[in-house]
Amino acid sequence: MEIFKAEKVVKKFINTLALDQVSVSIPRGSIYGLLGPNGAGKTTLIRIINQIMAPDEGKLIFNGEKIRPEHIYRIGYLPEERGLYKKMRVGEQALYLAQLKGLSRKEAMSRLKKWFGKFGILDWWNRKIEELSKGMQQKVQFIVTILHEPELLIFDEPFSGFDPINADMLKKEILALKEEGATIIFSTHNMGSVEELCDHITLIDKGRTLIEGNIKEIRDRYRSDTYEVGFHGNADRLKQVLNNHYQLLETSTDGDLHKARIKLLHHTTDNELLSLLIPAVHIISFNEVYPSMNDIFIRVVKEN
Amino acid sequence: MGKIGLIIRREYITRVRKRSFIIMSILGPILFASLMVVPALIAMSEDQEVKRIAVVDSSHLFMDVIPETEYLKFDYLQNARLNDIKSTYSAGGYYGVLYISHIVAFEPNSVVFYSDKQPSLSTKMHISKAIEEYIRDQKLKTYEIEDLDNILKSVRTRINIRTIKITQTGVEKESHTGVAMAVGYIGGFLIYMFIFFFGAQLMRGVIEEKVNRIVEVIVSSVKPFQLMMGKIIGIAMVGLTQFGIWVVTTFLLVTMATTLLFPEMNMSPTEQVISQDIMSSGPVRAEPDATSEEMDEIMGFLSSLKDINFALTLGSFVFYFLGGYLLYGAMFAAIGAAVDNETDTQQFMLPLTIPLILALLVLINSINNPDSSISFWFSVIPFTAPIVMMGRLPFGVPDWEVGLSMALLVITFIGMTWLAAKIYRTGILMYGKKTSYREIAKWIRHS
Numbered sequence A: 001m002e003i004f005k006a007e008k009v010v011k012k013f014i015n016t017l018a019l020d021q022v023s024v025s026i027p028r029g030s031i032y033g034l035l036g037p038n039g040a041g042k043t044t045l046i047r048i049i050n051q052i053m054a055p056d057e058g059k060l061i062f063n064g065e066k067i068r069p070e071h072i073y074r075i076g077y078l079p080e081e082r083g084l085y086k087k088m089r090v091g092e093q094a095l096y097l098a099q100l101k102g103l104s105r106k107e108a109m110s111r112l113k114k115w116f117g118k119f120g121i122l123d124w125w126n127r128k129i130e131e132l133s134k135g136m137q138q139k140v141q142f143i144v145t146i147l148h149e150p151e152l153l154i155f156d157e158p159f160s161g162f163d164p165i166n167a168d169m170l171k172k173e174i175l176a177l178k179e180e181g182a183t184i185i186f187s188t189h190n191m192g193s194v195e196e197l198c199d200h201i202t203l204i205d206k207g208r209t210l211i212e213g214n215i216k217e218i219r220d221r222y223r224s225d226t227y228e229v230g231f232h233g234n235a236d237r238l239k240q241v242l243n244n245h246y247q248l249l250e251t252s253t254d255g256d257l258h259k260a261r262i263k264l265l266h267h268t269t270d271n272e273l274l275s276l277l278i279p280a281v282h283i284i285s286f287n288e289v290y291p292s293m294n295d296i297f298i299r300v301v302k303e304n
Numbered sequence B: 001m002g003k004i005g006l007i008i009r010r011e012y013i014t015r016v017r018k019r020s021f022i023i024m025s026i027l028g029p030i031l032f033a034s035l036m037v038v039p040a041l042i043a044m045s046e047d048q049e050v051k052r053i054a055v056v057d058s059s060h061l062f063m064d065v066i067p068e069t070e071y072l073k074f075d076y077l078q079n080a081r082l083n084d085i086k087s088t089y090s091a092g093g094y095y096g097v098l099y100i101s102h103i104v105a106f107e108p109n110s111v112v113f114y115s116d117k118q119p120s121l122s123t124k125m126h127i128s129k130a131i132e133e134y135i136r137d138q139k140l141k142t143y144e145i146e147d148l149d150n151i152l153k154s155v156r157t158r159i160n161i162r163t164i165k166i167t168q169t170g171v172e173k174e175s176h177t178g179v180a181m182a183v184g185y186i187g188g189f190l191i192y193m194f195i196f197f198f199g200a201q202l203m204r205g206v207i208e209e210k211v212n213r214i215v216e217v218i219v220s221s222v223k224p225f226q227l228m229m230g231k232i233i234g235i236a237m238v239g240l241t242q243f244g245i246w247v248v249t250t251f252l253l254v255t256m257a258t259t260l261l262f263p264e265m266n267m268s269p270t271e272q273v274i275s276q277d278i279m280s281s282g283p284v285r286a287e288p289d290a291t292s293e294e295m296d297e298i299m300g301f302l303s304s305l306k307d308i309n310f311a312l313t314l315g316s317f318v319f320y321f322l323g324g325y326l327l328y329g330a331m332f333a334a335i336g337a338a339v340d341n342e343t344d345t346q347q348f349m350l351p352l353t354i355p356l357i358l359a360l361l362v363l364i365n366s367i368n369n370p371d372s373s374i375s376f377w378f379s380v381i382p383f384t385a386p387i388v389m390m391g392r393l394p395f396g397v398p399d400w401e402v403g404l405s406m407a408l409l410v411i412t413f414i415g416m417t418w419l420a421a422k423i424y425r426t427g428i429l430m431y432g433k434k435t436s437y438r439e440i441a442k443w444i445r446h447s
Helices: A042-049 A069-074 A090-100 A105-118 A134-146 A164-179 A191-197 A215-221 A235-241 A270-277 A293-303 B003-016 B019-047 B082-088 B121-141 B148-155 B177-212 B214-219 B224-261 B269-280 B290-305 B310-338 B342-368 B373-380 B385-395 B399-427 B437-446
Strands: A002-012 A017-027 A031-035 A057-062 A075-078 A152-156 A183-188 A200-205 A208-214 A226-232 A246-254 A257-264 A282-288 B051-057 B072-076 B096-100 B111-114 B163-166 B172-175
Touching (some): A002 A042, A017 A042, A017 A183, A069 A075, A090 A105, A090 A134, A090 B003, A090 B214, A105 A134, A134 A164, A164 A183, A164 A191, A191 A293, A200 A215, A208 A293, A235 A246, A257 A270, A270 A282, B051 B082, B082 B096, B177 B214, B177 B310, B177 B342, B177 B385, B310 B342, B310 B385, B310 B399, B342 B385, B373 B385, B373 B399, B385 B399
Parallel strands (some): A017 A208, A031 A183, A031 A200, A075 A152, B051 B096
Antiparallel strands (some): A002 A057, A226 A257, A226 A282, B163 B172
16 A cells, blocks of 8 residues: 555646646555656655645645645655754754654653664764764754654655765665665665665656656566676677577677677567577576666656 | 744744853943943043133133132133143143133134143033123123112023923823933834844844755744744744843843942932032032032933833833834845845845835934924834834824824734745745846745
């Protein structure tokens, strides 16, 4: 079942159509990638989910019911451009933001102590935000985002600004949150993290949905019948056996190991290719080349 | 605690704890108290040292004419040459040289006072009055009126103008124009200052949240209107706190200073009369003692402060401060939301600055002329009313005018807040675009 559904959402700004009939459905417990180039409408969609803005048209369903103001207590949001009050003390600020998300002061305090301890930043409680390094500030903001234990978490470019060690730590925390049952929306154009973490994606550009669905299904949809063969022997022999049902895309050589990328044409199958190659060369490996999300992203955006 | 409550609390606490707030709270009353006490102190201390003045009288008419007081002594130097005295007077222990030319009866500029110090106004008045009266008496004598001396004595009258204000209910109230002017001006000016000072704080707060992008986190928990109102109210409370601290500590400081410096003033009226009698007993002089006259004035000023209806003045001050601040605060908040940094605020500040400065100019006019039509209109128009009305109130303003002014102010700030909320809501989420008036007009129309 979906934790959140948007149906045919339209949002117009003064001169632009930011979202044009966009629909997303976010399965409970998934990590959902919201992809798109700059200015695609990602931020607008996120703001609509957060109820910062209301859509002009369309339906919004949270947990099976029409979205209501109280639902924001069950959503956590980490915006891309992160910021806290620079002159405020860390602890006070975290308490304030947690209370705005509906936690009582007492509850917020005990949860904060727990998380600050976990991240090793308890000593910073009475320091001002401006005295903290950027990475420290990110940690504080992350804690504030998840403190009210939201069912739905929205991270806008969460890894930007983190060094590799902290980024890894964050990734583990995000996966742990998923284990605990939270649903996570990722807005990003970092395709590496999408492939690593996301189960579902939607790709939007210029306010319109280009692709939506399970990441495996999408990659299946965009597979290009290309295989990579690793072999020993004579590379020229391989070229000779390939007839016009196959297209040799590229070859490479590393010592006595050769590699070739071959695309199947005219409805030939991988087995037919293999039977053609076995007599000619000594095959070490044979696997299908899946398009990376990056390739799909660029291809789809360009096609539209 | 509600959401707005949380926001108000944060705005209030972070601002009240700031070093600048604490410094302002301490410096303000010291400044005000010294503004009230120091001039009186200077006037007093100056006249408490004995000044000996050398008189060079080339008309030979004025021997012993100028009456001496406790602190002013005159030596009439015969046959002295002005140029010699001018270079030696301070060695001779004189405060200055008074030169009276022989054409003094016909030429007003023929009395000259030479000194390396600036003589006080009362010293100058004392001398000129004595010379004027003497010349007048001498001129009268040339008419050869019988029994002139007695006539002159009997016509010498002292007048002290008391102004009595007749209120609408027919009650006669003694008014003190100088005090009313001072109270009106201070009240109006404080409101002007507070609107600018706290309005700018509000605007900077909004810009800070926008630049930090924390606004996005906050409006994902509360409505933009709640955030805006929370900030406006929180800062209003900071302003009231500051004002409260100022009023209480200024009052304490002035009371302390007056008990220490002018012990006579805390006597009851009967005691004052007695002490005045004692002061004026002793050798009977033709003129009342100048210093005691000044004391009377200072005491009169301070005691008439007590006659002003402070509860009413304070009450209206709080109302006009809040009303004016809420009206302008909404606009300051809208401006803060419309821009990306403080330097971009310039173009939008003009519509706020012009009415405020205009109000300050009219305020000066109003304390001199509280019932003029310009005072009336500017104290009714909501954008200038908080400042101008404060200037008029100490003189007494008809109830309907105050009511009209207050009602218009309330209506306008509600309308302005509604308008500002529209700008604010759109503006806080807009980044990286230079905003123009046209753009803002579109925001208002489309939201």
